[in-house]
Amino acid sequence: MNKIEALVAARIGVFAALYVVLSLIPISVFIGAPSFLAVNLIITPVIAILLSPFEAFLASLFGGVIAFYVAPFQAMFGPFTILLPIAGAAFGSLAYHKGKTGALVTTSFLLVAISAYLVKNFPFPYFVVPHSLAILVAVAFSFRKMTPLSLKVPFYAFVSTMCEQGMMMIFAVHLLGLPWAAFVGILPLMIYERLIGTVGAALLALALIKIISSHSFKAE
Incomplete structure (x- = not known):
């Protein structure tokens, strides 16, 4: 294994471990199943922003699989819960790193998630407003070339976390069969969780990013 391969493996391992550790800290109840959402939801967008799509996929896959066994209380969809960080990290990374192509793939997923919700829960369409905003952000920023990091990072963190939520929404509707009325109560919790x-x-x-940049500068 050369130095580059070792660095890639280290990045994947570190962020997978962070995801697992933070999965042990609950922050919100999940309506519809006896489980909780955990602080690991803040790591998913970080993985998307700092790792390439391939690395993000592997880090979220390994982190999700291990967290499923280490913190079963946060596995509200059983083994399908593993797909939540994968969706957030992989699609978020594509949007952040792959320009218009990545934005197209990510917005396509969000459109699928929105459609999957509306096909059964159209009486309460307001739940997918944040997902629609994430689509607008992904598309708009894909055309901006010189966006400051202080602006770019928060917006893409939002896109990533909404991709994760989009996968959760699909499972809540089609796996758990939650009716539209349940999402009226879920909406405030969802906004709180995605803000976090x-x-x-x-x-x-x-x-x-600041630490990495500083370290790289000193190394040079």
Whole structure:
């Protein structure tokens, strides 16, 4: 294994471990199943921003699989819960790192998630407003070339966390069969959780970027 491969493996391992550790700290109840959402939701966008799509996929896959066994209380969809961080990290990373192509793939997923919700829960369409905003952000920022990191990172953290929520929404509707009335009560919790995911991830990602940049500068 050369130095580059070792660095890639280390990045994947570190962020997978962070996801697992933070999965042990609940922050919100999940309506519809006896489980909780955990602080690990702030790591998913960080993975998306700091790792390439391939690395993000592997880190979220390993982290999700291990967390499923280490913290079963947060596995509200059983083994399908593993797909939540994968969706947030992989699609978020594609949007952040792959320009218009990545934005197209990510917005396509969000459109699928929105459609999957509305096909059964159209009486309460307001729940997918944040997901629609995430689509607008992903598309708009894909056309901006010189966006400051202090602005770019929070917006893409929002896109990533909404991709994770989009996968959760699909399972809540089609796996658990939650009716539209349940989402009236879920909406405030969802906004609270995604605010934590967006703000927490943005602060952590910006801090890590600063540390990495400083270390790279000193190494040179």
